[in-house]
Amino acid sequence: MAAEQGSSSWTASSDPKEAARLLAESRQFKGESLWNDAWRRLRRNRPAFLSMLFLACFTLLSFLTPLLPLPSPVETNLDQAQAAPSLAQFGEHMFLAVGERWVEDEDIERAYWSLSWLDKRMVRGRIALFGRFQTGHWLGTDLLGRDILSRIVWGSRTSILVALAAAACSLVIGVLYGAFSGLMGGRIDNLMMRIVDILYSIPFIFVVIFLITLIGDRRAWFEERLGLDRENIFYLVIGAIYWLTMARVVRGQVLSLKISEFIEAARVMGASTLRILLAHIVPNVFSIVIVYLTLTIPAVMLFEAFLSYLGLGIEPPKVSWGLLASDGIAAINPIRIFWWLVVFPAIAMGSTLLALNILGDGLRDALDPKLRGQD
Amino acid sequence: MIRFLWRRLVWFAITLFVVMSVSFFLMRAVKGGPFDTERALEPAIEANIKARYHLDWPMWKQFAQYVGPLNLDRHRAEFLGGDGRDTFGGVLAGDFGPSFRYRDFTVNDIIAQSLPISALLGLVSMMWALALGISTGIASALRRGSGLDLALRLAATGGIALPNFVIASFLIVLFVFLVPLFPVAGWGSIRHMLLPGFCLGLVYAAYISRLTRTGMLEILSQDHIRTAHAKGLAPRTVVMRHALKGGLLPVVSYLGPATAGILTGSLVIERIFFIPGTGSHFINSATNRDYTLAMGVTILYTVLVYAMNTIVDLSYTLLDPRIDLEQS
Numbered sequence: 001m002a003a004e005q006g007s008s009s010w011t012a013s014s015d016p017k018e019a020a021r022l023l024a025e026s027r028q029f030k031g032e033s034l035w036n037d038a039w040r041r042l043r044r045n046r047p048a049f050l051s052m053l054f055l056a057c058f059t060l061l062s063f064l065t066p067l068l069p070l071p072s073p074v075e076t077n078l079d080q081a082q083a084a085p086s087l088a089q090f091g092e093h094m095f096l097a098v099g100e101r102w103v104e105d106e107d108i109e110r111a112y113w114s115l116s117w118l119d120k121r122m123v124r125g126r127i128a129l130f131g132r133f134q135t136g137h138w139l140g141t142d143l144l145g146r147d148i149l150s151r152i153v154w155g156s157r158t159s160i161l162v163a164l165a166a167a168a169c170s171l172v173i174g175v176l177y178g179a180f181s182g183l184m185g186g187r188i189d190n191l192m193m194r195i196v197d198i199l200y201s202i203p204f205i206f207v208v209i210f211l212i213t214l215i216g217d218r219r220a221w222f223e224e225r226l227g228l229d230r231e232n233i234f235y236l237v238i239g240a241i242y243w244l245t246m247a248r249v250v251r252g253q254v255l256s257l258k259i260s261e262f263i264e265a266a267r268v269m270g271a272s273t274l275r276i277l278l279a280h281i282v283p284n285v286f287s288i289v290i291v292y293l294t295l296t297i298p299a300v301m302l303f304e305a306f307l308s309y310l311g312l313g314i315e316p317p318k319v320s321w322g323l324l325a326s327d328g329i330a331a332i333n334p335i336r337i338f339w340w341l342v343v344f345p346a347i348a349m350g351s352t353l354l355a356l357n358i359l360g361d362g363l364r365d366a367l368d369p370k371l372r373g374q375d
Numbered sequence: 376m377i378r379f380l381w382r383r384l385v386w387f388a389i390t391l392f393v394v395m396s397v398s399f400f401l402m403r404a405v406k407g408g409p410f411d412t413e414r415a416l417e418p419a420i421e422a423n424i425k426a427r428y429h430l431d432w433p434m435w436k437q438f439a440q441y442v443g444p445l446n447l448d449r450h451r452a453e454f455l456g457g458d459g460r461d462t463f464g465g466v467l468a469g470d471f472g473p474s475f476r477y478r479d480f481t482v483n484d485i486i487a488q489s490l491p492i493s494a495l496l497g498l499v500s501m502m503w504a505l506a507l508g509i510s511t512g513i514a515s516a517l518r519r520g521s522g523l524d525l526a527l528r529l530a531a532t533g534g535i536a537l538p539n540f541v542i543a544s545f546l547i548v549l550f551v552f553l554v555p556l557f558p559v560a561g562w563g564s565i566r567h568m569l570l571p572g573f574c575l576g577l578v579y580a581a582y583i584s585r586l587t588r589t590g591m592l593e594i595l596s597q598d599h600i601r602t603a604h605a606k607g608l609a610p611r612t613v614v615m616r617h618a619l620k621g622g623l624l625p626v627v628s629y630l631g632p633a634t635a636g637i638l639t640g641s642l643v644i645e646r647i648f649f650i651p652g653t654g655s656h657f658i659n660s661a662t663n664r665d666y667t668l669a670m671g672v673t674i675l676y677t678v679l680v681y682a683m684n685t686i687v688d689l690s691y692t693l694l695d696p697r698i699d700l701e702q703s
């Protein structure tokens with residue numbers, strides 16, 4: 001049977017008509033692709049699937065934050081400082097209290113900080129949608145009377161930005177570096193991996209803190225010359241670290257792919273190294289890349305919170321979860337416990353990170369059955 | 376073995392050199408020294424200060440002086456340490472120079488005061504991590520699929536997901552204010568160490584619990600365990616004597632990263648609980664622009680992490696003779 005098929009395809013290749021017929025026939029069969037298979041398995045994994053839905057909603061919500069009728073996250077109101085969470089006051093009409101006149105860009109900047117163009121449009125959209133309505137302090141207020149709910153939601157944007165920046169860096173640098181190293185092999189591979197080893201053995205948190213302080217001294221120079229503020233530099237620094245594991249993993253995968261037949265075939269047909277890399281290797285390591293990405297992102301979010309907590313990451317007036325946690329811990333005192341300052345940011349951070357971890361584990365099981373059950 | 380150690384040493388030297396030179400040149404590349412104040416100093420005073428810290432030298436000479444071990448200063452200027460001993464020698468001689476902010480202290484003095492505290496905290500949290508992690512890991516492996524297993528695994532995922540400062544803040548509210556079991560902050564007695572140690576070790580306990588569970592499950596399904604059961608050994612003996620040794624291998628290899636993590640994690644925990652350890656000093660030095668102190672701590676921790684990883688790799692071969700160090 002197999003021999004017969006082999007011989008028929010052999011004759012087919014010499015006859016263009018027969019070849020066209022076989023090609024059309026083969027198109028009718030649809031293989032079960034890795035992605036379909038993985039998607040099916042992921043859907044069956046209830047916790048991972050729920051986590052994914054949660055994260056999708058979360059991302060959407062944080063992107064659309066300026067559209068939501070929340071009080072400004074930075075507006076202080078000492079009359080209502082340390083208000084306990086309550087739903088009693090459902091909402092009020094006081095957002096951007098500039099009377100009846102048209103809201104200028106300066107008004108928005110005064111209420112927030114220098115928002116991006118898109119965010120300003122969204123704030124205007126919000127005014128069109130909700131008027132001057134804003135929610136009451138459902139989750140309470142902090143020591144300066146700023147709304148906790150609003151701060152948490154706005155803070156989520158920072159976490160997502162950091163996560164995206166780190167993910168992009170680890171994708172671009174890590175995948176290319178690892179793939180190149182694995183593909184070249186021999187001495188170059190050895191050298192490149194040694195460099196990764198060296199970087200691995202550096203306690204990065206110290207170096208990063210050190211770097212950020214140094215950069216902090218020169219921030220005027222950076223801002224003028226390169227247009228980078230501390231936040232951008234912070235994103236870059238984080239991204240520059242988190243590609244190491246990715247590079248290692250990708251290299252391992254590439255080493256095993258390299259000796260497979262289809263790569264050899266491509267080489268025989270005269271494909272250049274770059275083409276083999278981009279067209280054949282990269283798509284094949286993609287599944288493992290996605291798995292590591294979902295495991296990297298919570299680590300990065302944690303790192304951002306960690307640095308912001310230490311006062312070295314995001315700076316006020318911008319909000320981040322690390323800053324919220326820092327405020328909450330600073331407010332702990334034996335006389336009166338403002339539990340909402342600690343509990344709500346912790347719940348937000350914890351649930352997001354938990355969902356990311358569960359999704360990462362689920363994706364790993366779905367995409368790479370060989371790794372299942374390993375931690 | 377000797378070859379492995381030798382190679383490790385060579386890579387260690389390279390790593391250390393990279394860390395040292397990168398941080399040194401970055402530090403010097405920054406315009407404005409750590410002594411710039413709001414008020415302009417008189418030129419003579421400024422020159423004096425600069426001369427004291429060798430900031431008036433060309434860059435390469437400063438670097439050579441910092442690395443040591445040769446004293447390039449013609450006047451053999453020596454900085455007096457806190458104990459009155461003269462300390463000079465550069466990093467290679469184990470001397471990190473004078474602190475820029477704490478004028479009367481050398482970096483070595485500060486580290487000598489604070490490192491034992493950090494080390495003790497790290498030890499306590501490592502013990503927490505091992506005790507909690509291994510016991511829960513074994514429990515959930517033995518009761519695989521039960522409610523206990525599920526609960527423990529969920530707790531482990533939670534422990535990994537939550538940042539330690541969040542856990543710390545919960546525990547402070549709970550065990551310090553609501554149920555006053557522990558002192559708020561500070562350092563001194565064993566009661567001061569338990570809560571910070573627990574917060575610091577919890578994440579690693581979670582990882583260790585996962586690793587133990589996986590390792591135990593793998594070992595428990597093997598033939599020699601069945602044989603042990605078949606010859607009538609008590610279940611406890613089978614687990615403790617036969618399964619545990621193999622099942623803990625993944626944990627051992629994790630100890631290196633765990634130690635590194637505990638060392639760095641203590642930055643935050645020391646700050647929350649106001650523990651005067653190296654981490655607190657490092658954060659302060661970073662915010663105060665005390666460059667020599669920051670560099671000294673960075674280099675010290677590089678050495679510690681590297682040494683820890685090497686020791687762990689060595690102990691790994693002792694536990695599992697099949698692993699060949701030459702390959703790694």
